[in-house]
Structure formats: C-alpha cells, structure tokens
Amino acid sequence: MARRHWQNWDAPGVVDWLDADWPGLPVDPTLSSLVDLVEIHHGSGPILEVGCGTGRTHEALMRRLVLRPHGYVGIDVTPAMVERARARYPQADFRTGDLLALPFADGSFGSVVCTDVLQHLPELEAPLAEMLRVAREHVFLLLWLRKADAPRRPPELVPIEVPEHGVRTSFLEVTWSDEEVIAACRAGGGEVLDFQVVDGAGHDLGLVRVGVAR
Ligand SMILES: C[S@@+](CC[C@H](N)C(=O)[O-])C[C@H]1O[C@@H](n2cnc3c(N)ncnc32)[C@H](O)[C@@H]1O
Known part of the structure; x- marks a missing residue:
C-alpha cells in the first residue's frame, strides 16, 4: 500500500500519545453516544472498524456489546497502531490495511464503524463509498464537523507537538x-x-448513522 505524505501516524511517540489518554478515564462521552447508536441499530453480522488505531473504539464496543457478542475486525494503515492494538487486546482480530482499498468482498460486514479518522483524510467520498461497499446494513461515523458559521477551508497539514510523548x-x-x-x-x-x-x-462533532441504500 502506498504511503501518502500526510499519513504521519507512525511518527515517533504518536502511538503512545494516542494510547495514553483513555485507559484511565471512563469512555469518552461522544464515543459512548456513537456506541449507543451501534448498540441500538446494529443488526446481525460482524462489525468492521476502519482506522481502529490502538483499540479505543474496540474496547468501547466490546464492553457495551458483551451480552450480544459479534465478530469484530479492526483495520488500520499504520503497523505500529495495529501492533499496539494486538498487544492490548490479543483476542481481537486487528489487521494492517488501507480503508481506501479494503480487502473484503462487498457486504462482508453487518456494520462498519469509523471514529476520528475522516477529519484527517483529504476527501470524503472515496472512503465512505468503500465503507458502504463492505457493509450490509450500516456505517457509523464519528467525525469533526465545521461550525455552521465557519468558512470552508481546504485540508491543511497542522503541526502537532506533544513534548511529554x-x-x-x-x-x-x-x-x-x-x-x-x-x-x-x-x-x-x-x-x-x-x-x-x-x-x-x-469544531463540532458529528455522530452519524448511514444506512446502506442498495
Ligand atoms: C486519530 S486516530 C483515531 C484512531 C481510533 N479510531 C480512535 O478513535 O481512537 C486516526 C487513525 O486513522 C488511521 N488511518 C489514517 N488513514 C488511514 C487509512 N487510509 N486507512 C486506514 N487507517 C487510516 C491512522 O493510522 C490512525 O490510527
């Protein structure tokens, strides 16, 4: 898979930084609201999580759905993220792969879940089309939304420094x-x-349930 210049998720310290901010906390309230939507509306079949990172959403989903276990596959383009997710949750199926070319047949999953990824991609249509292709029922999204009165700005590379990591x-x-x-x-x-x-x-946060319309 081709590495794109804006994919810096393997930069030093990033995995530790992303991994550090939730284990000590209760589940983030917005993520919890997205999981509410999944809990209410997921029908049958396994769940695919794209851009799964180090496993935060996997943990929230599995805890909530503990009485209704579903198959789960998490996929992320950054090998270091996948390694950390596997170390944290050795029983789960985490794979390395690009959400723009998912290695799954059409309709392989009941639902697809994607949290905090789309605000870091240069386009929306191709990733959403790929998620909808492999879903039979729903795609659930958590993403940044532009405030209603804010001007449209093109995707930009924003410098990030987190000295402690x-x-x-x-x-x-x-x-x-x-x-x-x-x-x-x-x-x-x-x-x-x-x-x-x-x-x-x-910015605002959007929690979106998308039904597969084919
Ligand atoms: C902000 S993190 C969010 C991780 C996780 N979803 C969460 O909410 O904790 C963004 C993740 O998207 C992954 N990512 C970015 N582009 C991707 C792509 N084209 N295919 C798969 N994963 C991608 C990154 O490697 C990173 O792990």
Whole structure:
C-alpha cells in the first residue's frame, strides 16, 4: 500500500500519545453516544472498524456489546497502531490495511464503524463509498464537523507537538460541513438516517448513522 505524505501516524511517540489518554478515564462521552447508536441499530453480522488505531473504539464496543457478542475486525494503515492494538487486546482480530482499498468482498460486514479518522483524510467520498461497499446494513461515523458559521477551508497539514510523548509531526486536518457529509454518503450508496451534532470549541462533532441504500 502506498504511503501518502500526510499519513504521519507512525511518527515517533504518536502511538503512545494516542494510547495514553483513555485507559484511565471512563469512555469518552461522544464515543459512548456513537456506541449507543451501534448498540441500538446494529443488526446481525460482524462489525468492521476502519482506522481502529490502538483499540479505543474496540474496547468501547466490546464492553457495551458483551451480552450480544459479534465478530469484530479492526483495520488500520499504520503497523505500529495495529501492533499496539494486538498487544492490548490479543483476542481481537486487528489487521494492517488501507480503508481506501479494503480487502473484503462487498457486504462482508453487518456494520462498519469509523471514529476520528475522516477529519484527517483529504476527501470524503472515496472512503465512505468503500465503507458502504463492505457493509450490509450500516456505517457509523464519528467525525469533526465545521461550525455552521465557519468558512470552508481546504485540508491543511497542522503541526502537532506533544513534548511529554516526544511527538513532533503534522497531521492533515479538515472539518466537513453537514451537507458535505450527507452528500458524500449519498454518492457512496448510503442514506443518512441519524445525524447528531455535539457542540465543540474549534469544531463540532458529528455522530452519524448511514444506512446502506442498495
Ligand atoms: C486519530 S486516530 C483515531 C484512531 C481510533 N479510531 C480512535 O478513535 O481512537 C486516526 C487513525 O486513522 C488511521 N488511518 C489514517 N488513514 C488511514 C487509512 N487510509 N486507512 C486506514 N487507517 C487510516 C491512522 O493510522 C490512525 O490510527
């Protein structure tokens, strides 16, 4: 898989930084609300998580669905993330792979879940189309949304420094508008069925349930 210049998730310290901020805390409230949507609406079949990182969402999903266990596969483009996820949750199926070319047949999963990834990609339509391709019922998204009165800005590389974890890199960041998300889902073969917006400081957060429309 080709490495793109803006994918800096393997920069020194990033895995430790992402891994450090949740084990001591209760589940992040926004992530918990997304998991509510999954718990209510996931029907049958395994769950695929794309851009699974070190396993935060896996943990939230598995704890919530402990009485209704489903198959789970997590996929992430960064080998160091996958290694950490496997070390943390050795019983789970984590794989290295690109969400733009998922190595699965059409409709292989009941649901696809994607948290905190789409705000770091330069486009929306191709990733959503790929998630919708492998889902039979739903795609669940947690992503940054542009505030209603904020101007549209192209994706930009934003420098990030986290001295306590030795992180000094840059990540592509973009905030999508509500309309862009809805249109991209439709273009990819989905229909937005729930769209919740949580007010945030620099950007809002969107919790989105997309139904597969084919
Ligand atoms: C901000 S982290 C979020 C991780 C996890 N979803 C969470 O909420 O904790 C973004 C993740 O997306 C992954 N990622 C970025 N581009 C990707 C791609 N094209 N395919 C698969 N994973 C990707 C990165 O490696 C990183 O682990």
